[in-house]
Amino acid sequence: EDKVVQSPLSLVVHEGDTVTLNCSYEVTNFRSLLWYKQEKKAPTFLFMLTSSGIEKKSGRLSSILDKKELFSILNITATQTGDSAVYLCAGLAGSARQLTFGSGTQLTVLP
Amino acid sequence: DGGITQSPKYLFRKEGQNVTLSCEQNLNHDAMYWYRQDPGQGLRLIYYSQIVNDFQKGDIAEGYSVSREKKESFPLTVTSAQKNPTAFYLCASRTTPDQPQHFGDGTRLSIL
Numbered sequence: 001e002d003k004v005v006q007s008p009l010s011l012v013v014h015e016g017d018t019v020t021l022n023c024s025y026e027v028t029n030f031r032s033l034l035w036y037k038q039e040k041k042a043p044t045f046l047f048m049l050t051s052s053g054i055e056k057k058s059g060r061l062s063s064i065l066d067k068k069e070l071f072s073i074l075n076i077t078a079t080q081t082g083d084s085a086v087y088l089c090a091g092l093a094g095s096a097r098q099l100t101f102g103s104g105t106q107l108t109v110l111p
Numbered sequence: 112d113g114g115i116t117q118s119p120k121y122l123f124r125k126e127g128q129n130v131t132l133s134c135e136q137n138l139n140h141d142a143m144y145w146y147r148q149d150p151g152q153g154l155r156l157i158y159y160s161q162i163v164n165d166f167q168k169g170d171i172a173e174g175y176s177v178s179r180e181k182k183e184s185f186p187l188t189v190t191s192a193q194k195n196p197t198a199f200y201l202c203a204s205r206t207t208p209d210q211p212q213h214f215g216d217g218t219r220l221s222i223l
Contacts, residue, residue, distance in 0.1 A: 042214040097208045101153035
């Protein structure tokens with residue numbers, strides 16, 4: 001059975017802090033690892049990582065994949081209150097490209 | 112604007128009643144997916160469809176049914192056989208197989 005585990009489950013920081021969110025996966029026929037941000041409603045797409053060791057960046061967010069150790073991290077630098085959300089990672093696999101999601105990390109950024 | 116529209120935003124079900132959640136997309140996406148999210152948990156796959164008139168069960172299909180008669184529409188019926196239907200339901204779609212899925216705003220279903 002495919003499995004994706006995220007840690008920590010929740011995290012409280014102050015504005016300006018840097019955070020690292022972790023995601024480990026065991027996914028058969030693995031293709032890619034995806035990160036989403038969810039604020040109450042629809043998850044919004046952040047990153048899709050297919051190759052190992054290549055960092056993807058978008059503003060203050062960055063992510064990298066290690067296919068040998070089967071994990072990914074999402075870094076957020078200089079956090080802002082608007083970064084408060086649940087961050088989900090998911091493994092993409094199979095001919096139908098199904099996503100297996102982790103349970104998420106609840107990030108709270110205090111002013 | 113292109114996007115994925117789910118309706119209604121909130122839905123209440125009585126005991127023994129079937130209810131249908133709507134998902135429409137105007138992105139010309141081939142594949143569509145239904146997920147269920149329970150509080151504090153990730154998303155679990157209910158059903159998915161890669162082409163019109165074809166769909167497959169996901170990990171938690173029992174008590175649910177779907178149809179895919181048109182490319183842009185993928186409605187989900189929560190039947191009375193689903194004993195614990197209270198959850199947040201999300202619909203997603205994607206273009207080619209290695210592109211990310213994008214999500215609608217979801218429907219919250221509760222039991223009266």
